[in-house]
Amino acid sequence: MNFTLTPAETEALLLSLKVSTVAVFCALPFALAAALLLARGRFFGRNLLNGLLHLPLVLPPVVIGYLLLVVLGTRAPLGAWLLDNLGIRFAFSWIGAALASAIITFPFQLRAIRLSLEAADPGLSAAAATLGASRLDRLATITLPLAIPGIISGLITAFAASLGEFGAIITFVSNIPGVTRTLPLAIFTAIQSPGGEWEAARLCAISVAIAIVAVLAAELLTARARTAIAR
């Protein structure tokens, strides 16, 4: 048996890693802002916003892929405008795959960060204020550093979930080898093609390995961040 990856497999693996990395890091600022708003803000419609932001968790991914196609497809007004004026193409490109992944996994990050913000003692921020720290200063020196364990665990959970994203990607950006064919799509393709069982099994093993590494890394990094915080 040969365990070296074929060029196509390597391509799918690297594409998956690229798509997921870009997805989680691009979603992070939005997740942070939303988590701060939901954890600290008291405003009308807070529960409604919370529900909306968690929609990607309950909506079928295919629906999200379809909605993205409707809004950002090359013939949709916004998609066409972006392509013509900014040269950004979402449809049928890896950027579109990253966007779909970012939206689907956004709630994972939001939830982890929000929980860690809510667990933090608001008294510490008040103490910082009496010591002369402005709101932004407090955010940068107290609130965010204390939320780092939550941010890390959110990032890694979202990354792992993003690696498995299938429905939204195949609906929005299709299954183009080397462009949008991430690991799950490659597995799907292998199963669909006659005699592809062995390749599908190999790709599944890679997926499982990555998932295990991600979960272990999440545990380790979160624990390390916690000890660094509780000096």
Place this chain on the structure above:
Amino acid sequence: MTVEISLQHEFSGFSLDCAFAIDRPGISALFGPSGAGKTTIVNAVAGLLRPKQGRIVVDGQVLLDTGKRICVPVFRRNIGYVFQEARLFPHMSVDENLRYGWRRSEHPASEGEIAHVIAMLGLDHLRARGPSKLSGGEKSRVALGRALLSSPRLLLLDEPLAALDNARKDEIMPYLERLRDDARVPMLYVSHSLEEVSRLADRVIRVEHGRVVAQGSVFDLMAETTFGAVIEAKVSSKRPPDGLSVLVFDGGELIVPRLKRPGGVRVRVRIRAEDVMLALEEPGGISANNVLPAAIADIRDHGEAQADVRLSCGGVGLLARITRASATRLQLRPGKNVYAIVKAVTVDPQVTLWERETPPASKA
């Protein structure tokens, strides 16, 4: 240095309506039972709570005036706050905690002043540690130092000792006394403990049910309670009898067990009401060392069979608890001159004598 505070606030069945001023350095105690509104007052002064109505002026700067819609945000008030829980930043070392407010101060303390505060609070060996590796008492001291190094013009302390056990309290008290006697920053000290207030405060503002019910010097206040009298006295340089010390106060001399203190040092003495005996004539041939002429100010019943007799001893308040039967037998009444007899051994220097290096700025 003046602080004027006037506040009206209401929440869930509780109303706060109080006004007072602090016009001198030292420690002013906000004293009253739990739920009297003390913390609400200091939170409003710090800006952590916005009262329905109020006006707060510190050193001529209006921090809050609801009538004129002025409300200076917390971080611009330059008022230090020591919370009941130390609230140290867990992700920073002790040194980083100490310098957090200093870095943001408009008039940052010099390195010399920083060293002074760190030495005064005994923090030097703790600087590299993290807050989780500190004892409760050490945390309190770091919180105190952190607030001081932000160079506040007023320091608020909300029951800073309440979360500590008695041993830790005794550990912190001397630091607070040193801080008070250092007299660089006026302090508003919230407490429900007579012991803390009698030991630390210069002035007392009594708060009950959201109202200021009395204010004045700590000595006047103590004479009004059943806690016993607190007297400020100076160690006499006179050569005392064997194993004893002589303290001089406005009402005369007080002989107490030997204090290892040089003459001229000011101390506070607590004389418990139970330890004071009364006589109509100057007694002779008794073992008690202290016989102080005094006038009865008033007599109040204490329980079923006892009476608390308030005395003025050269203008200084003393309290004697006697049986009501004795009060009747001696025909005690306000205005009558008596002799207060205090056994020297009942004035325990370990418990009731507190050193004070400098005289208070003034007494109300």
